[in-house]
Amino acid sequence: MRLFSDKSPIKASEYRYWIPASSPGKMGSLIKRCFQAFPFWFDVGGRTGTKGYMTPSSREKYIRLLGPNPSPTETPSGNGEQDGERSDPGASTRPKSVEAAYQDILGMLKDHSPDIEYLTRELQKAHARVTQESLRLDMANQEVLSLCAIVSDLNKRVASGDAKLTAAEKQNEEDKKKVLSAQDTVLALDKQVKASNRRVSELEQQLTTRDAELTAAKTEAAQANGRLMNLWARLKKMKGADEKKRKSEPESLVLTAEGGPRTAKRPRNGQQAYVESDAGDN
Secondary structure (H helix, E strand, O other): OOOOOOOOOOOHHHEEEEEOOOOOOOOOEEEEHHHOOOOOOEOOOOOEOOHHHOOHHHHHHHHHOOOOOOOOOOOOOOOHHHHOOOOOHHHOOOOOOHHHHHHHHHHHHHHOHHHHHHHHHHHHHHHHHHHHHHHHHHHHHHHHHHHHHHHHHHHHHHHHHHHHHHHHHHHHHHHHHHHHHHHHHHHHHHHHHHHHHHHHHHHHHHHHHHHHHHHHHHHHHHHHHHHHHHHHHHHHHHHHHHHHHHHHOOOEEEEOOOOOEEEEOOOEOOEOOEEEOHHHHO
């Protein structure tokens, strides 16, 4: 049985007394005026305790709160005049016993059953809302777990992408080094090609010069051959003429200084001429 709720339509001014906790760790309760004589303790959730839960002094305090006119020998712990209100006149008589007070409380609870039913319905609605919110919270937790899994997968993909990017950057650096080395090699080969081209040009110039010299030498050789052939023709002609003259004139054989035989021709015009014989020519 719950006597107080934040969502209750009953005004807070209808609750008159705050009963402190009986022991550490317990909470007190606000007691409505119609429940002042209830001789039992209310638990935190509005539930009542057992009959022997309260101490005798606390139970007597509950009973003394029954009405505005307590007995002269008793000291009330509070009354309605402090708040500008008074208790019901019908509650001026003290109950005969705790059980009678309990029965009176039950009757008063029946009189206020609509409020209790309303509070019960509100409590049920609150429980339903709590259940719905719990379901929503579970769904939200599931979504959070799903999102965490997605984020974890994305983080793994990002880490894999970073690793691939790092490997690609390293490969790119290596490729750049290879390209620079290839460029250096190409430059060196280009220099070698240029040097080879210069050498080829020099060799071509030398070859041209050699060709010119060879042509000149061939020309000179041809000219020398021509002169030689002319000389041979002249000598042949002269030899033929000499042979004809030798056949027509008597010949005298003379010895030369080398010991070879020579044909001594008859001197002509006071001069002596020597003509080699055929044996000497051979």
